[in-house]
Amino acid sequence: MAARGWRPLAAAIAAARPGGGGPGAAPAPAPAPAAPTAAALYVHWPYCRKRCSYCNFNKYVVPAVDEVAVRACLVREARTLLRLSQVQSVTSVFFGGGTPSLASPSTIAAVLEAVAGAAHLPAGAEVTLEANPSSTSIQRLAGFRAAGVNRLSVGVQSLDDAELQLLGREHTAAEARGAVEAAWGLFPGRTSLDLLFGLPGQSRDAWAQGLEAALGLCDDHISLYQLTLEQGTALAAQVWGGALPMPPQDLLADMYLTARAMLVAAGFRHYEVSNFARKGALSTHNLSYWRAEQYIGVGPGAHGRFVPWGEGGCSREARVQTLEPGAWMREVQSQGHGTRRRVVLSPLEQLEEVLALGLRTDEGITHERWGQFSPHLSLQAAFGAPGEARALQEQGWLVLDGGGLRCTWEGLALLDSLLPDLLCQLQHRWAPGAAPGGGSGAPRRSPTGDGAAGPSGVAEVVSGGGGE
Numbered sequence: 001m002a003a004r005g006w007r008p009l010a011a012a013i014a015a016a017r018p019g020g021g022g023p024g025a026a027p028a029p030a031p032a033p034a035a036p037t038a039a040a041l042y043v044h045w046p047y048c049r050k051r052c053s054y055c056n057f058n059k060y061v062v063p064a065v066d067e068v069a070v071r072a073c074l075v076r077e078a079r080t081l082l083r084l085s086q087v088q089s090v091t092s093v094f095f096g097g098g099t100p101s102l103a104s105p106s107t108i109a110a111v112l113e114a115v116a117g118a119a120h121l122p123a124g125a126e127v128t129l130e131a132n133p134s135s136t137s138i139q140r141l142a143g144f145r146a147a148g149v150n151r152l153s154v155g156v157q158s159l160d161d162a163e164l165q166l167l168g169r170e171h172t173a174a175e176a177r178g179a180v181e182a183a184w185g186l187f188p189g190r191t192s193l194d195l196l197f198g199l200p201g202q203s204r205d206a207w208a209q210g211l212e213a214a215l216g217l218c219d220d221h222i223s224l225y226q227l228t229l230e231q232g233t234a235l236a237a238q239v240w241g242g243a244l245p246m247p248p249q250d251l252l253a254d255m256y257l258t259a260r261a262m263l264v265a266a267g268f269r270h271y272e273v274s275n276f277a278r279k280g281a282l283s284t285h286n287l288s289y290w291r292a293e294q295y296i297g298v299g300p301g302a303h304g305r306f307v308p309w310g311e312g313g314c315s316r317e318a319r320v321q322t323l324e325p326g327a328w329m330r331e332v333q334s335q336g337h338g339t340r341r342r343v344v345l346s347p348l349e350q351l352e353e354v355l356a357l358g359l360r361t362d363e364g365i366t367h368e369r370w371g372q373f374s375p376h377l378s379l380q381a382a383f384g385a386p387g388e389a390r391a392l393q394e395q396g397w398l399v400l401d402g403g404g405l406r407c408t409w410e411g412l413a414l415l416d417s418l419l420p421d422l423l424c425q426l427q428h429r430w431a432p433g434a435a436p437g438g439g440s441g442a443p444r445r446s447p448t449g450d451g452a453a454g455p456s457g458v459a460e461v462v463s464g465g466g467g468e
């Protein structure tokens, strides 16, 4: 199953769209926009000390970071985007990267103060910071806690030194253990571990032993990501050049199913394809993505989804900030924000996101949430009549009932191969008679694969604009 890191949309959306065209095909009017209220807020710290062999996230290794200037730009952009969105309450904040644990606690504090000054930031709101084991001294972590961070996501990746070396990580297994223990002491019940599986040459037993070791350390949240080979990375070059073997698909599926069985036996809830939580320690920030709530993206390359009420907008937009930190800073300094791309999402595109993201969770999509995005076509009308979705229900992979639409336990492991059919059916119900084809073809029933993708082919309306 797709167990990759964060991505705005599943590839299946683009793959399954007949003729590539949602925009213009939808006959129904856009749903009436709701009043501006709440949003999650993501902050991207784009710098790392070293480039890991597998990573193609938006990160930069530079000799020196002008932290005073970056801080000022993050603060300014957060204020601008909060004003443009007219968001009154920020439900969670997530500092991701890159390596945000390399930022000073004073930078984190300054951003949080700016957010709290521009909107209501409730006292108990989840504030996560991603930390690499090589920048997690107790002193630093205590500084982050004093700044307002109350959840730590530690990038452990592996507890095997040879694997860590292959991944090009800066830390050893012993350092990762030390980092988790330090995190545990300061963020009890709110420390999460990221682990990678499906590494070149990794056996099922080696993976299971690594996970067992991680469980001994783990607090109440764990994320498992299947390693994706990314174009332009050193690891992909080695594998594609024949120097390293990747595990076959059936072994990857076995690793995933083994891991979830171990975690569930240890008392974890499998609440999202890649995420497991105990004692209710679900990540509210990440849940807001999967529930298709509003979120604001601050910092180089950050993504957002919100209605820009403050600029007179009344439709949900997908936004991406300028990737390169130097260019982003110049834009923030001159116009208050570095938004590079703004796309108004059509009603169908919004529903595709609701479907593809919502089905990643064990709660699925409630009738109420669907209705907020689709007042005219109910879940029942879209997926209850004979068709692909009904067939998936009969096969035991999908449930549509009084609660809404969700995957069964078996279906969650197969989501990537179910989605193309569901998206295709949604498109046909939305616009009966729209051009057929372009869908998934024969469904793949593989419990591995990758749902990662960039934003789908949505219509670009304008770049930049909306400054201070």
Ligand SMILES: C[S@@+](CC[C@H](N)C(=O)[O-])C[C@H]1O[C@@H](n2cnc3c(N)ncnc32)[C@H](O)[C@@H]1O
Pocket (backbone or CB within 6 Å): 004, 005, 006, 007, 042, 044, 057, 058, 096, 097, 098, 128, 130, 153, 192, 193, 194, 223, 283, 286, 295, 296, 297, 301, 302, 303, 304
């Ligand atoms: C892969 S997820 C890991 C989450 C972690 N397992 C947890 O439970 O908190 C986090 C990464 O996704 C990316 N990310 C998350 N939200 C983003 C957004 N709004 N815009 C851009 N990147 C984002 C960032 O690279 C971030 O480091």
Ligand SMILES: C[S@@+](CC[C@H](N)C(=O)[O-])C[C@H]1O[C@@H](n2cnc3c(N)ncnc32)[C@H](O)[C@@H]1O
Pocket (backbone or CB within 6 Å): 003, 004, 005, 006, 054, 055, 056, 057, 096, 097, 098, 099, 100, 130, 131, 132, 154, 155, 156, 157, 194, 195, 196, 225, 226, 227, 228, 229, 230
């Ligand atoms: C972009 S990193 C940022 C956090 C931090 N710098 C770190 O490395 O731990 C967020 C998570 O994305 C996941 N990730 C990055 N590249 C990946 C890849 N090629 N395949 C699968 N997961 C990946 C890793 O598990 C990592 O913990």
Ligand code: SF4
Pocket (backbone or CB within 6 Å): 047, 048, 050, 051, 052, 055, 056, 057, 059, 097, 098, 099, 132, 155
């Ligand atoms: S530390 Fe994290 S963001 Fe930086 S290169 Fe490694 S995986 Fe990518």
